[in-house]
């Protein structure tokens with residue numbers, strides 16, 4: 410008992426700390442234990458490397474954008490570099506075919522067999538990457554309000570209607586470019602279940618803004634190069650030992666070497682696009698902020714951290730065979746998260762100066778920029794009647810989604 414009362418004071422500064430047994434105890438005053446036990450100042454080697462290489466350009470861009478948001482994507486030396494890497498990828502892949510043809514022309518049996526192996530390799534690499542759709546396509550007739558809202562948000566940002574809206578059971582939203590320039594918006598129902606209408610609008614605006622600013626990563630040369638690199642990685646990945654790979658790469662060293670080279674080229678390609686991609690993200694943050702209001706964008710960021718809570722809720726709901734309300738339960742739990750914990754997540758985000766994934770700008774900068782160009786009044790807000798109709802459509806989407814998720818988790 411004595412222990413617990415002692416624990417309520419911060420060991421660093423003595424400040425009184427709120428205790429909630431289900432959550433981490435941390436100090437609001439000096440941020441003691443804000444990352445949880447043993448995680449103080451956590452930063453992996455790759456994060457550190459990322460940070461150092463990206464810092465300079467990222468800060469310069471941030472400074473410029475703090476002054477005013479420039480929505481153009483200029484052609485720079487970096488773009489030339491990106492296109493050269495993409496070309497290099499295409500040419501070296503084509504070179505395999507060249508070598509195979511040369512082997513065939515020599516009339517040697519052994520080289521001929523090697524040539525056939527190389528030909529197989531080449532075909533595997535250049536075969537179109539079969540993108541399976543990540544969820545279910547919804548039609549305009551079934552969900553006219555939701556699709557109408559997406560169109561209206563697009564109109565504000567000068568984007569023609571998307572070609573496809575897909576819903577999935579993932580805790581995320583993103584956009585896809587399919588073949589023949591088809592633009593797809595993917596809405597994860599678990600994530601949207603956590604959001605208010607204004608936050609949903611912010612999430613949709615963020616994606617629509619990316620459609621409004623086509624960037625170097627969508628250019629077909631670069632996109633194809635990424636597909637080719639992906640199939641290279643699938644083919645030579647040391648983890649994966651398909652039959653083809655034993656035929657083509659009998660030498661382990663060669664395979665590892667090749668893997669290292671391909672991974673290196675891939676990260677160079679991503680790195681060369683980083684500047685432009687960061688631009689795209691800052692612009693999208695800003696346009697989402699103008700459309701949905703800055704408040705909604707910041708709370709959207711906060712809720713994107715609740716994937717763990719969702720997974721936990723889903724597991725527990727699935728344990729009881731007769732439980733059907735997953736999303737209601739999830740929302741109940743979100744509203745039960747103590748303010749102290751929300752403040753902790755918020756502060757961790759505001760301190761996060763590493764670039765997440767391959768090219769998102771650091772969260773700290775994104776939040777900083779939104780605060781700099783604060784939009785109090787949302788540019789788009791459906792009236793009460795429309796809001797009810799949209800919510801009704803989401804209720805239907807949630808019903809089918811939780812049925813799928815729960816039967817998945819229950820294994821039937």
Ligand SMILES: [Zn+2]
Nearest residue numbers: 419422436439
């Ligand atoms: Zn403290």
